[in-house]
Amino acid sequence: MKARKWMVLLLGMVTAQVMAEPIQVVTEESQFITLRNGRIGGAATEVVELTLNRAGQTDYKINLYPWARAYDIATNQPNVLIYLVARTPEREALFKWVGRVAAAQYYFYKLRARTDINPQNLDDARQYSIGVMRNDFRHHYLLHHDFSRLVLSAGIEENFQKLLNEKVQLIPMTDSSVAHECARQQFDCTKLERIEALGFMEAELYMAYSVSTDDAVVEKTRTAFKQLEQEGTVSRALLTLQNKP
Known part of the structure; x- marks a missing residue:
């Protein structure tokens, strides 16, 4: 029984350590992601921030790049979250997909x-x-x-x-x-x-992790995103992401 308790405690410590790894978040300025007074915002950014905070992943930084640069970082480096990226059959194995944020x-x-x-x-x-x-x-x-x-x-x-x-x-x-x-x-x-x-x-637009990101990070983020979906938080944000001028 003691061995089982130690195992649970050890797994918890490992998960906490994994989630403590800093996450680099990359995106591009668009109608979904805004830059105002030096702060990156917008409805899609709000969904990402709420998801990461719910997942206990507070050590992250969002960076704006031209799309080609953001995509290159997300396909070549570990611990990278990219948004919004279209989910296609050709890209399925290139990322670990978290959740659908919008359609375009x-x-x-x-x-x-x-x-x-x-x-x-x-x-x-x-x-x-x-x-x-x-x-x-x-x-x-x-x-x-x-x-x-x-x-x-x-x-x-x-x-x-x-x-x-x-x-x-x-x-x-x-x-x-x-x-x-x-x-x-x-x-x-x-x-x-x-x-x-x-x-x-x-296209269906997602937030997704680079493929070399630890599975524990990905699963915890997916769980957080699903919770926000069930609470209606994501759908409320989506109201401002409709394809209307």
Whole structure:
């Protein structure tokens, strides 16, 4: 009996030690994640912070990077949490998935003045240069669908600027991301046009750990996230993550 008690105590000490390991949290500024007065916030960040605090993981730091850099860190270093990352079959083994925070619908946009750009379907769209972020869901999706004229950027702001400067002809973005970038870059959104004929791409956006992160950390974080889901905390945050300008 004493041996069993010691075993339980030892396991508890090991778990506490694992959870004490500092976590590097990486993300990119977007309509979901904001930077105001030097503080990283937004509804998605709130969900992440509440989850980590509930899990007892208080030793963490959130860092903003261009998406390509954040993705590179999360796929190559231990003890990294990335958000928001699209969950796809190709990425399934690259991360340890914690929980779904939001869903996104991406539409193709062009400059309204470019009346010469008028694709009627995805086959038509392949002839145009398309701006995407390296290792973003849209990059992988379009590669999978045999798009070859992809122009890569490190992050959202750079990619958006390429459209405005006519260095690319199309970019896939959510409606709310377009509105966010127009406001951030002081650009008149009425000068952009969403191409309805091409439909949309849809992705489920998660928080996820790097694959080399300890399983005890991952499981404790998953449990915390599920508790917040059941309490309605996540769904309340999701109300501000809808794809609306």
